Amino acid sequence: MNTTTARRHAARWVAAIVAAALLFGAAQAQEPIPTIEILTTTEAYDPIRYESAFIIAEAWRQLGFDVIVRPQEFSTLLQRFYDEQNFDVTILGWSGRVDRLDPQHFLSTLDSRQTSLGSNNPGGYDNPAYDALFDAQSREFDANARRALVHEMQEIAAPDAPLVILYHRDEVIAYNATRWTDMVTMAGEGLYNEWTPLRATPLTDDRVLTIGSPQEPDNVNPLASTSVWGWKWMRMYYDKLVRLSPEIEPLPWAAETITAVDDVTIDVTLRAGMTFHDGMPVTAEDVKFTFDYYIEQDFGYFRAFVSRIASVEVTGPLGVRFNLSQPFAPFITVTLSQIPILPAHIWSGIDNPGDLNPDEIPTIGSGPFRFDRYDRGEYKRLTVYPEHFAAGDIQIEAMEMIVFADSEGVFTGMQTGQLDMTAWRMEPGQIPLAEANADLVVVGVPDFGYFHMTWNLRRAPFDDVAVRRALTMATDRQRMVDVLLDGRGEIGSSVVAPVNAFWHNPFIERFDYDLEAARAELEAAGYTWNAAGRIVAP
Amino acid sequence: MSRTYVLRRGLQAVGTLLVIVTALFFLFRLGLPDPTVALVTDGLSPEDRAAVRERFGLDRPLVEQYVIYLGNIVRGEFGTSFHYKAPVAGVVWEKFANTMVLMLVAIVFAYLLGIPLGAYLAWRRGTRTDTLGIVLGLTFRSAPMFWTGMLAVLLFGVALGWLPTSGMRTLPYEAANFFDKVFTLDFLRHLVMPATIIALFYLGSPLLIMRNTMLEVYGEDFIEMARAKGLPERDVLYRHAARNALLPVITQLAVTIGLAAGGQVVVEVVFSWPGLGREILQAVRTSDFPLAQATFMLMAVLVIAMNFLADLLYGALDPRVKLR
Numbered sequence: 001m002n003t004t005t006a007r008r009h010a011a012r013w014v015a016a017i018v019a020a021a022l023l024f025g026a027a028q029a030q031e032p033i034p035t036i037e038i039l040t041t042t043e044a045y046d047p048i049r050y051e052s053a054f055i056i057a058e059a060w061r062q063l064g065f066d067v068i069v070r071p072q073e074f075s076t077l078l079q080r081f082y083d084e085q086n087f088d089v090t091i092l093g094w095s096g097r098v099d100r101l102d103p104q105h106f107l108s109t110l111d112s113r114q115t116s117l118g119s120n121n122p123g124g125y126d127n128p129a130y131d132a133l134f135d136a137q138s139r140e141f142d143a144n145a146r147r148a149l150v151h152e153m154q155e156i157a158a159p160d161a162p163l164v165i166l167y168h169r170d171e172v173i174a175y176n177a178t179r180w181t182d183m184v185t186m187a188g189e190g191l192y193n194e195w196t197p198l199r200a201t202p203l204t205d206d207r208v209l210t211i212g213s214p215q216e217p218d219n220v221n222p223l224a225s226t227s228v229w230g231w232k233w234m235r236m237y238y239d240k241l242v243r244l245s246p247e248i249e250p251l252p253w254a255a256e257t258i259t260a261v262d263d264v265t266i267d268v269t270l271r272a273g274m275t276f277h278d279g280m281p282v283t284a285e286d287v288k289f290t291f292d293y294y295i296e297q298d299f300g301y302f303r304a305f306v307s308r309i310a311s312v313e314v315t316g317p318l319g320v321r322f323n324l325s326q327p328f329a330p331f332i333t334v335t336l337s338q339i340p341i342l343p344a345h346i347w348s349g350i351d352n353p354g355d356l357n358p359d360e361i362p363t364i365g366s367g368p369f370r371f372d373r374y375d376r377g378e379y380k381r382l383t384v385y386p387e388h389f390a391a392g393d394i395q396i397e398a399m400e401m402i403v404f405a406d407s408e409g410v411f412t413g414m415q416t417g418q419l420d421m422t423a424w425r426m427e428p429g430q431i432p433l434a435e436a437n438a439d440l441v442v443v444g445v446p447d448f449g450y451f452h453m454t455w456n457l458r459r460a461p462f463d464d465v466a467v468r469r470a471l472t473m474a475t476d477r478q479r480m481v482d483v484l485l486d487g488r489g490e491i492g493s494s495v496v497a498p499v500n501a502f503w504h505n506p507f508i509e510r511f512d513y514d515l516e517a518a519r520a521e522l523e524a525a526g527y528t529w530n531a532a533g534r535i536v537a538p
Numbered sequence: 539m540s541r542t543y544v545l546r547r548g549l550q551a552v553g554t555l556l557v558i559v560t561a562l563f564f565l566f567r568l569g570l571p572d573p574t575v576a577l578v579t580d581g582l583s584p585e586d587r588a589a590v591r592e593r594f595g596l597d598r599p600l601v602e603q604y605v606i607y608l609g610n611i612v613r614g615e616f617g618t619s620f621h622y623k624a625p626v627a628g629v630v631w632e633k634f635a636n637t638m639v640l641m642l643v644a645i646v647f648a649y650l651l652g653i654p655l656g657a658y659l660a661w662r663r664g665t666r667t668d669t670l671g672i673v674l675g676l677t678f679r680s681a682p683m684f685w686t687g688m689l690a691v692l693l694f695g696v697a698l699g700w701l702p703t704s705g706m707r708t709l710p711y712e713a714a715n716f717f718d719k720v721f722t723l724d725f726l727r728h729l730v731m732p733a734t735i736i737a738l739f740y741l742g743s744p745l746l747i748m749r750n751t752m753l754e755v756y757g758e759d760f761i762e763m764a765r766a767k768g769l770p771e772r773d774v775l776y777r778h779a780a781r782n783a784l785l786p787v788i789t790q791l792a793v794t795i796g797l798a799a800g801g802q803v804v805v806e807v808v809f810s811w812p813g814l815g816r817e818i819l820q821a822v823r824t825s826d827f828p829l830a831q832a833t834f835m836l837m838a839v840l841v842i843a844m845n846f847l848a849d850l851l852y853g854a855l856d857p858r859v860k861l862r
Contacts, residue, residue, distance in 0.1 A: 073571075073823070074576075074823070075570075075571040075575055075576055075823065075824065075825060076571050078571070078575045078576060078578060078579070079571040079572055079575045082575060082578045083571075083572060083575055083578075094579070095579065105581060116584065117584065118578065118583075118584035118587060119583065119584055120578070120581075120583075218621050218622060218623070219622055219623050219624065221623065224623045226577055226580050226582070227580070228580070298589065300577070300582045300583070300586030300587070300589060300590065301580060301581070301582065301586075303583070303586055304581065304583070354593065354623070355618075355623075356623075357624060357625065358622070358623075358624045358628075373710065375709075375710070376622070376629075376632075377633070377812040378705060378706075378707075378709060378812055379709040379710050381710060400709070400710070402704075402705070402709055403810070403812075404704055404810040405704075405806060405807040405808075405809075405810040405811075405816055406807055406810075408688075408808070409703070409704050409807075409808070409809075409810040412691055412695065412696060412703050412704070413703070413704065415696050416695060416696055416699065416703060418703075418704075
């Protein structure tokens with residue numbers, strides 16, 4: 001230790017002792033609220049969440065709070081938030097996976113039975129009325145009746161300000177319009193959805209759709225992949241009983257018909273004539289095997305989807321009956337649209353599918369595309385399966401994906417014409433460049449995932465609803481959308497995004513940015529300010 | 539050089555490695571977040587994650603994990619990557635080869651060019667050529683490679699369209715093995731830009747070290763002697779002076795090659811080169827312990843081996859150095 005730091009240390013001790021003495025002398029009530037720590041991502045990981053934290057801190061300081069922003073490495077941030085619940089305020093997000101269009105998952109993030117360490121409600125919001133409605137909506141099979149319950153949940157949670165939904169960031173992607181038309185966009189998915197490869201029409205002789213992405217699957221094992229990038233690829237060569245349409249309606253796909261006999265019995269009839277890529281027919285036995293296999297293997301990624309299935313019965317060569325242990329509203333929209341149909345003749349001989357080496361993983365599905373190759377870190381490719389019932393409408397002969405190290409590499413590939421489309425959102429700085437490029441068309445779609453700021457309701461002052469309400473009013477979400485997202489996004493109000501129009505409740509308390517109203521809310525709750533302008537609890 | 543010297547140094551190297559292997563194990567496990575924490579955002583419950591931890595063997599006591607880990611290393615096994623769910627050795631060897639082919643080409647070029655150039659600058663000391671050489675060498679050494687790399691991509695890739703901007707080969711390609719992959723014209727076209735960027739960066743070291751040691755050697759009596767014998771200046775420069783000035787450059791070369799396994803992450807990112815550097819970064823970020831341990835161990839082995847080799851080379855290059 002050199003002399004300057006030694007002196008600084010000594011000075012710090014003296015200051016601490018003096019401060020302690022002053023505190024003892026002062027009236028206890030004059031003790032200001034301790035410093036609030038906001039955890040956020042590093043600037044390199046996500047500049048937008050990083051800057052948002054500083055916008056928030058600046059406004060809260062004007063209310064007399066002492067605020068410090070602490071950027072964290074992403075997995076450290078996740079650990080402190082979920083596993084340790086060691087935070088005052090954390091800025092994080094939920095991605096908008098298609099299966100989350102059903103409100104079940106997002107609504108569960110405010111369920112008080114999800115407040116244990118590692119669960120989905122680290123803030124600790126606890127409202128018995130909310131929990132009861134959550135259970136009721138999950139059992140309600142009638143869509144309109146369920147919708148009323150979902151709306152009510154959003155309405156009763158909003159005034160409690162259990163967290164702040166900051167913004168929904170638009171997915172902004174681009175494609176080469178000199179080479180392609182009929183591209184399909186989907187909320188939350190952008191262009192890289194299940195439908196673009198089925199509908200895209202080439203304008204040149206090149207009938208291979210080339211996609212660039214900085215993201216890569218962890219693996220392509222349907223019993224081990226836990227990344228959305230693994231499933232976005234696998235869903236093209238595995239079929240599902242249901243596919244969600246571009247307008248996000250459930251369409252019977254490998255299923256010819258789906259009939260709810262009652263709210264715990266669902267009958268499915270398969271399409272006739274389907275085959276796996278090795279030529280074997282797709283039968284009811286394969287479907288039963290698949291669901292039994294996922295339940296037996298206890299695969300975490302799908303456990304929530306299959307946990308209400310009591311049994312699966314084969315009722316005929318193409319007939320399957322699902323018996324549920326209790327009504328489960330998202331069964332058709334989520335469970336049937338996410339679980340891939342596996343060929344029983346291949347997988348039934350594999351006892352520990354999670355431990356397969358990459359070169360042993362079966363890639364035989366019954367989807368509209370067939371697995372061709374996967375060179376990790378570089379390339380993957382699917383070709384059309386001509387025997388598929390949808391193959392007649394497909395205009396391309398293959399889809400390929402080139403893996404890049406970052407979005408800058410992808411963008412260069414778009415500029416040089418190497419790529420036809422991006423799989424992942426562009427950075428704000430690339431968007432104007434893409435718009436200026438005559439060959440490219442830029443598409444923005446709203447996201448139903450969200451970025452949120454969650455406070456720890458177990459800690460003062462966030463245990464006081466007045467503070468939460470005031471601090472929400474002091475969070476300038478409009479500025480985040482206008483400045484940080486350059487207008488490409490929407491301010492948040494509920495865990496169910498506005499784009500998810502059927503489930504979103506637009507008539508809930510919104511807390512517009514208003515520092516005066518925030519101050520009034522605090523005053524009404526008995527908060528005062530000391531001589532230094534710091535806020536003091538009642 | 540005696541046999542006991544080699545044996546002693548060999549044992550020292552093994553001891554060093556054991557310390558490093560132990561440090562890596564505890565450093566990652568105590569310093570990095572839980573490897574399953576990112577699964578929360580995929581919707582996995584605490585019970586699901588506990589099952590994953592059990593499969594990874596992370597539920598066992600740390601000491602037990604350490605013993606298993608040491609046993610595996612002795613058997614040449616590095617476990618299964620948490621992220622890829624694939625054997626670590628397969629992931630590492632492929633990426634290691636990709637990185638080394640890029641780095642070695644760049645380093646060899648830098649030293650083949652830098653050593654004679656440094657000698658030449660020493661010979662022309664004080665002239666404009668000397669100044670220009672030093673300035674250029676320092677400029678490339680100080681310019682960040684992500685920047686020079688991006689400029690090269692913009693110029694030769696986007697504007698002129700001469701060279702590919704990403705990857706090692708035009709995709710898709712068929713290659714039976716690694717050599718099949720690299721002994722092609724297509725690979726060379728992909729190699730030119732990243733290798734040049736790295737070579738220019740490395741050029742400064744041999745250039746300046748060589749120049750400085752040459753200047754010292756130039757003052758020695760035996761140079762006077764060589765000149766007095768009437769040898770041509772070129773022979774004096776390259777045969778007598780340069781050979782004696784090589785030792786520090788060799789040390790530097792050994793260290794550079796030793797550190798090459800880590801790659802130049804920024805260059806791998808700018809050119810989307812599927813190398814080990816990017817893999818290491820990702821392994822640490824995702825707390826992929828087996829992968830991180832194996833890659834860092836590989837780097838350590840290489841550094842230790844190259845230092846050992848440099849010591850042996852000293853004896854061969856300079857008879858005055860006695861290794862006992």
